[in-house]
Amino acid sequence: MLNQIHLSNFKSFSDITIPLxxxxxFAGLNNSGKSSVIQAFRMLWKCSDTGDPSLGNLGxxxxxxNIKAARSASIKIACFFQKKDKVELEIxxxxxxxxxxxxxxxxxxxxxxxSYVSADRWGPRVYLPIYTAMGDVTHVGxxxxxxxxxxxxxxxxxxxxxxxxxxxxxxxxEYNVRAWLEEISPNVKFEHATDPKRDTAYAxxxxxxxxxxxxxxxxxxxxxxxxxxxxxxxxxxxxEKLKSERGTLVMLENPEAHLHxxxxxxxxxxxxxxxxxxxxxxxxxxxxHLMDGIRIAAKYGLLxxxxxxxxxxxxxNEYESTITSPKLHPNxxxxxxxxxxxxxxxxxxxxxxxx
Numbered sequence: 001m002l003n004q005i006h007l008s009n010f011k012s013f014s015d016i017t018i019p020l021x022x023x024x025x026f027a028g029l030n031n032s033g034k035s036s037v038i039q040a041f042r043m044l045w046k047c048s049d050t051g052d053p054s055l056g057n058l059g060x061x062x063x064x065x066n067i068k069a070a071r072s073a074s075i076k077i078a079c080f081f082q083k084k085d086k087v088e089l090e091i092x093x094x095x096x097x098x099x100x101x102x103x104x105x106x107x108x109x110x111x112x113x114x115s116y117v118s119a120d121r122w123g124p125r126v127y128l129p130i131y132t133a134m135g136d137v138t139h140v141g142x143x144x145x146x147x148x149x150x151x152x153x154x155x156x157x158x159x160x161x162x163x164x165x166x167x168x169x170x171x172x173x174e175y176n177v178r179a180w181l182e183e184i185s186p187n188v189k190f191e192h193a194t195d196p197k198r199d200t201a202y203a204x205x206x207x208x209x210x211x212x213x214x215x216x217x218x219x220x221x222x223x224x225x226x227x228x229x230x231x232x233x234x235x236x237x238x239x240e241k242l243k244s245e246r247g248t249l250v251m252l253e254n255p256e257a258h259l260h261x262x263x264x265x266x267x268x269x270x271x272x273x274x275x276x277x278x279x280x281x282x283x284x285x286x287x288x289h290l291m292d293g294i295r296i297a298a299k300y301g302l303l304x305x306x307x308x309x310x311x312x313x314x315x316x317n318e319y320e321s322t323i324t325s326p327k328l329h330p331n332x333x334x335x336x337x338x339x340x341x342x343x344x345x346x347x348x349x350x351x352x353x354x355x
Contacts, residue, residue, distance in 0.1 A: 001082050001247060001280055002112070008076035009069040011036040012321040019325070021309040023275035025291060026284040027341060028313030033321030034284045038116075038251055039064075040077045041282070044089050045114050053089055053101060061091055067319050085110045112247035112280065115139035115226045119253035119284075124210035124218040127200040136236050138243075140229070144222030148201035151177060151225050152194045157232035160277035162302070163270070173225075173232050180224045180270060184263040185217055215258040223255040223267070227274040227281070249280045256287035268293020272303040288342035299332030310334070312341045 002020045007013040012033045026034040039055060047053035058064055065075055071093070078088035087110050092100040121144040122128075130149045131137035140147040155174035164171055165179035181190050192203040203221075205213040230248040234240040255271070256264040268290040275281045276297075285291065291310070298305040305328045316322045326334040326341065337343055 002079050002249070003082055004080045005037065005040065006076070006078040006080070007037070007040055009066040009073050010040055010075050010077060011064050011066060012315070012319060013037075014066050014068060014320060016321075016323070018311065018323060019309055020280075020282070021275075022278075022280050022307040023272060023294065023303060023309070024280075024282045025294065025308075025310045026282070026313065027286070027291070027310065029315075029340060032313035032315050033323075034313050035119075035253070036321070038253060038282070038284060041079075041114075041251060042116060044077050044079060044087065045111060047089050047101065048087070048111055051101065053091065062093065065091075065093065079111075081110055087111060110246075112249040113138055113230070113243050114249045114251065115230055116142055116251045117144060117222045117226055117253065117255070118142045119257065121219060121222055123215050124213065126209050126211065127202040130194060130196060130199045130201055132199060136239050138239060140222045140226045144219075147222040147225050148192050148203055149194060150229060151192060152201060154229050154232065154234060157229070157234050159228050160231035160233075160279075162273045162277035163228055163231050173228055176228050177221075177224055180228070180266075181217060181221070183266050184220055184224075184259065188217065190217075216260075216263070219258045220255070220263075220267070223252055224270070226250050226252075227270060227279065230279050231274055231277040247278070247280065249282070250274065252281065252283045254285060254287075255283060256285060256290045261289045264289035265293040265296070268295075269297045269302065272297030272308075275307060276303045288345065291342060295328065295332040295334075298328055298330060305330045305332075312338045314338075314340065 004017055004019050006017045008015050028034055042055060043053040075091040078086055080086050128145055128148050131146050137146050137150050137153060140150050157173045158171050159173055159176045165176050168179035169175040178190055182188055189206050194201040203210060205217055210218050227250055230250050234243060255267055264287045271281050271283055272294045297303045298308060308328045310326055312324050314322055324338045326336050328334060
């Protein structure tokens with residue numbers, strides 16, 4: 001389990017340590033630094049796999065260096081764990097034209113298996129690809145592109161008790177995906193299949209192809225499958241052993257996208273249940289309804305409030321992000337509300353109430 005991440009000279013963070021918990025929520029105005037922290041995690045994991053931390057759409061490594069940092073200063077991204085272990089990525093700019101990457105290959109045993117679902121995930125598609133690389137597919141894909149393939153391969157896996165939906169037909173992944181989808185959209189009928197000879201997977205919703213059923217369910221499916229799948233007991237013994245030893249991390253960007261407020265609250269509850277089941281969850285959101293779902297889950301004992309941390313991001317100036325972290329109490333209330341932290345509803349009501 002990750003305890004904290006430290007960023008030095010990375011984008012709008014000159015030097016900051018961010019506490020992490022089983023359930024960590026990032027909120028804040030646009031362009032306040034939330035996505036940058038998610039990118040830092042992704043760079044560290046990518047470097048551990050390939051030796052290259054670059055994320056193509058961010059440009060050259062020198063473009064993500066804090067603008068106020070010294071010319072020769074390094075970018076550092078470090079993750080700390082419960083057992084005092086640390087995995088650190090250093091990008092050394094002593095030679096700006098060819099940054100040196102500190103080796104972290106010998107530290108990868110500390111990193112949990114990660115499933116990252118981007119805000120830029122795919123919407124409704126007639127078909128999705130099948131994962132054709134060696135080994136099993138252990139995540140739904142950054143864009144949710146492997147969600148149907150993952151679900152087909154893991155559909156018989158046993159879901160953690162904390163995440164089993166009360167209306168599910170049983171404890172396997174397939175039944176619980178359907179039950180959670182029905183809570184998001186009542187009475188929806190979801191079916192899926194794969195065609196290995198054509199490297200494709202496809203789904204139907206109420207008998208229709210996904211583009212005829214709106215964006216909400218297609219956007220939500222990778223989130224639901226990722227949370228349930230990473231909590232489940234995998235049938236593949238080798239993969240399950242690796243998952244048990246290293247743990248699991250699910251990072252979600254805007255899981256509430258295209259959902260009704262009622263469904264957003266349900267999604268918050270589901271995320272809280274995943275954290276209670278042992279999946280570490282880091283979520284970036286703009287939804288007070290989703291946050292309320294987590295708060296309600298804490299109030300009703302589905303998740304220990306002490307295992308939850310809320311971070312509110314603001315820009316102190318043009319180049320520096322700051323974070324405030326209100327504490328969640330067991331009754332679901334916060335000890336204080338920072339200015340701008342999901343308070344727009346109250347501000348709007350105040351304006352409407354004026355004569």
